[in-house]
Amino acid sequence: MTAVSATSSTTNKVLPHPLNAWYVAAWDHEVTRKPMSRRIANRPVALYRTEDGKAVALADACWHRLAPLSMGKTLAKDTIQCPYHGIVYNSAGRCVSMPAQETINPSATVPSFPVVERYRYIWIWMGDPTLADPSLVPNMEQMTSEEWAGDGLTIHAKCNYQLVLDNLMDLTHEEFVHSSSIGQDELSESDFVTVREGNKVTVTRWMHNIDAPPFWLKNMRDKFPGFEGKVDRWQIINFEAPATISIDVGVAKAGTGAPDGDRSQGVNGFVMNTITPETERSSHYFWAFMRNYCLDSQLITTQLRDGVHGVFGEDEEMLMAQQAAIDANPDYEFYSLNIDSGGMWVRRILEAMLVAEGRLTPSA
Amino acid sequence: MAATNIEIWQSATVVEVIPVATDIARIVLEPSLPVKAEPGSHIDLMVEIDGERAKRSYSVVGSNDDGTRLAISVMKAPLSRGGSIFMHSMVPGQRLEITQPLQNFPLRVGAQRYILLAGGIGITAIVNMAAILQRVKADYTLVYAGRSRGAMAYLDQLTEQHGDRLEVHVDDEGTSLNVPELVARADADTELYMCGPIRLMDAVRRTWVERELDMPNLRFETFGNSGWYDPEEFIVRVPKLNLEVTVPPGRSMLEALEDAGAEMMFHCRKGECGLCEVRVLELSGKIDHRDVFYSERQQRLSTKMNCCVSRAVTSATGAKADAAAGGPAVITIEPN
Numbered sequence: 001m002t003a004v005s006a007t008s009s010t011t012n013k014v015l016p017h018p019l020n021a022w023y024v025a026a027w028d029h030e031v032t033r034k035p036m037s038r039r040i041a042n043r044p045v046a047l048y049r050t051e052d053g054k055a056v057a058l059a060d061a062c063w064h065r066l067a068p069l070s071m072g073k074t075l076a077k078d079t080i081q082c083p084y085h086g087i088v089y090n091s092a093g094r095c096v097s098m099p100a101q102e103t104i105n106p107s108a109t110v111p112s113f114p115v116v117e118r119y120r121y122i123w124i125w126m127g128d129p130t131l132a133d134p135s136l137v138p139n140m141e142q143m144t145s146e147e148w149a150g151d152g153l154t155i156h157a158k159c160n161y162q163l164v165l166d167n168l169m170d171l172t173h174e175e176f177v178h179s180s181s182i183g184q185d186e187l188s189e190s191d192f193v194t195v196r197e198g199n200k201v202t203v204t205r206w207m208h209n210i211d212a213p214p215f216w217l218k219n220m221r222d223k224f225p226g227f228e229g230k231v232d233r234w235q236i237i238n239f240e241a242p243a244t245i246s247i248d249v250g251v252a253k254a255g256t257g258a259p260d261g262d263r264s265q266g267v268n269g270f271v272m273n274t275i276t277p278e279t280e281r282s283s284h285y286f287w288a289f290m291r292n293y294c295l296d297s298q299l300i301t302t303q304l305r306d307g308v309h310g311v312f313g314e315d316e317e318m319l320m321a322q323q324a325a326i327d328a329n330p331d332y333e334f335y336s337l338n339i340d341s342g343g344m345w346v347r348r349i350l351e352a353m354l355v356a357e358g359r360l361t362p363s364a
Numbered sequence: 365m366a367a368t369n370i371e372i373w374q375s376a377t378v379v380e381v382i383p384v385a386t387d388i389a390r391i392v393l394e395p396s397l398p399v400k401a402e403p404g405s406h407i408d409l410m411v412e413i414d415g416e417r418a419k420r421s422y423s424v425v426g427s428n429d430d431g432t433r434l435a436i437s438v439m440k441a442p443l444s445r446g447g448s449i450f451m452h453s454m455v456p457g458q459r460l461e462i463t464q465p466l467q468n469f470p471l472r473v474g475a476q477r478y479i480l481l482a483g484g485i486g487i488t489a490i491v492n493m494a495a496i497l498q499r500v501k502a503d504y505t506l507v508y509a510g511r512s513r514g515a516m517a518y519l520d521q522l523t524e525q526h527g528d529r530l531e532v533h534v535d536d537e538g539t540s541l542n543v544p545e546l547v548a549r550a551d552a553d554t555e556l557y558m559c560g561p562i563r564l565m566d567a568v569r570r571t572w573v574e575r576e577l578d579m580p581n582l583r584f585e586t587f588g589n590s591g592w593y594d595p596e597e598f599i600v601r602v603p604k605l606n607l608e609v610t611v612p613p614g615r616s617m618l619e620a621l622e623d624a625g626a627e628m629m630f631h632c633r634k635g636e637c638g639l640c641e642v643r644v645l646e647l648s649g650k651i652d653h654r655d656v657f658y659s660e661r662q663q664r665l666s667t668k669m670n671c672c673v674s675r676a677v678t679s680a681t682g683a684k685a686d687a688a689a690g691g692p693a694v695i696t697i698e699p700n
Binding site for chain 2: 090092093094095096101102103104105106107109111112114129130132358
């Protein structure tokens with residue numbers, strides 16, 4: 001891996017990704033008995049399930065001649081067969097059958113990556129497997145809680161994962177990128193508070209007594225049919241290293257006590273985001289929108305998923321254009337605004353993780 | 365993680381040479397391109413024997429976190445091909461050509477139970493594994509067998525580090541390892557990693573098969589440098605190439621044939637892949653199969669051999685007296 005050296009690596013336009021961390025490899029429903037391939041942290045990975053339903057992640061290249069195992073098929077128990085010469089591996093990546101000979105070459109193994117299935121995702125650890133502690137999986141509890149309902153999708157974002165994190169850590173961009181749905185002037189006019197604690201960063205913004213933008217007006221009317229009037233709106237952005245951001249968002253009837261903790265007169269959502277680096281220039285962006293009202297309505301689940309999908313399409317377009325501009329202007333630096341404090345703490349945390357892995361030269 | 369096994373050759377400085385047991389030296393190297401060594405990894409390095417360069421593999425006993433210091437241990441084996449004598453002549457400040465740590469014997473974390481088995485100098489491949497298993501709080505037993513305590517490297521350190529998890533078997537104390545008893549302790553959830561003389565590994569493998577345990581749970585590494593018999597000089601005849609070559613004790617049959625100008629096919633050069641296989645046309649003597657490519661059945665047939673590691677010896681007993689009386693073994697082969 002390249003070590004990036006710079007006077008201040010925090011403002012490196014894009015950072016490499018830590019490897020000693022859990023990333024989402026796939027949605028739970030994507031991984032089946034039929035193997036699939038996905039490039040994660042620059043490495044092609046074959047994902048499949050065993051007969052017992054356990055998710056498995058192996059390097060997607062046979063030990064012998066590097067044919068992709070994902071093009072092969074799963075066999076009995078936990079095994080997968082290379083499609084080219086029929087070599088069979090178990091879920092630990094060990095060869096269990098080598099055609100045309102009576103023994104198995106003891107070197108015949110492919111790397112097997114630790115996986116954990118949690119919060120509707122298959123998480124993978126691409127770094128040192130001896131450090132892969134399942135308790136380090138970032139918290140996305142709303143994904144599987146009975147008190148929340150919702151769904152999401154994956155964006156294949158053609159940009160470095162860091163740019164997606166920047167995007168989510170500062171939501172003033174909504175005013176400009178998402179003017180027809182969730183954007184409004186008050187976003188950039190209102191104050192916010194940034195707090196960093198260990199590997200977590202929180203950015204909190206309240207907008208008092210404002211008109212609900214179209215997306216939120218619709219949600220209020222789902223819960224409170226015929227709702228009219230002003231709202232108090234909140235956005236509480238929670239980052240957990242290396243790349244998970246859950247955003248507590250919502251609006252409540254103005255003056256009913258939401259800022260003090262009584263959200264009963266409002267609607268609340270959690271925008272769940274977790275970004276997996278694919279390459280230095282592309283990312284798998286897994287998101288979901290979870291809500292805590294009208295839990296039984298599949299209609300609302302679908303409407304919200306499609307609505308957010310449209311909003312995030314606007315981000316995707318911007319992020320792609322930004323990455324292209326970064327690549328086209330290698331001589332230009334990044335500058336920062338006051339609104340970047342959340343994103344800058346994220347960069348600082350990632351920088352420390354990369355330094356600890358020996359993959360980044362610490363800034364002087 | 366470095367998943368590459370592509371050899372990156374670099375220079376390394378010898379910074380420490382200390383005896384750690386009878387005829388065993390611990391050699392600490394400072395590589396010019398440091399990479400942390402994973403458990404089970406080895407380095408290849410170039411030795412000089414009688415002015416000729418040859419490649420040897422040594423397990424990495426351990427490295428520091430950034431890989432700037434890397435330790436191997438070498439046993440001086442007078443009957444071997446000469447690499448170990450060269451290594452024992454090393455003094456601090458000397459430079460060697462080495463590869464980065466290469467991995468053919470990876471330790472998998474997450475098994476329910478582990479047995480680590482080291483025979484003699486085989487401990488070098490196991491030390492780092494034991495340290496990792498201890499760190500991740502795995503359920504493991506480290507079984508270390510040797511001829512005598514004085515010949516067992518790192519014994520004190522391992523005793524201190526692993527306490528009750530270390531089980532020591534010493535031949536000259538009458539506590540030799542009982543292989544069936546050891547393998548009987550393995551169940552379907554046990555992974556056994558071993559490194560040691562071929563007799564020991566064969567015994568474990570046979571018992572493992574008899575007990576119908578999963579073969580992929582038996583992990584081992586061999587550099588093809590240990591046989592059933594001491595190496596002897598023998599003669600190879602290759603009618604197809606009109607060659608007759610004498611293979612000295614310190615040289616492999618493959619090397620001797622290459623020295624004589626034969627263009628031989630090979631890949632791993634350690635008895636694993638089967639590419640250097642030659643057909644045996646005639647044999648006076650016996651073949652000392654040192655590979656892990658053939659099954660027991662195929663080794664008994666002895667119609668073929670892997671010439672990178674396997675040798676011809678004079679008699680079924682391998683006794684040196686027979687060799688002196690009857691002259692060297694002679695093998696006639698046809699290469700691919």
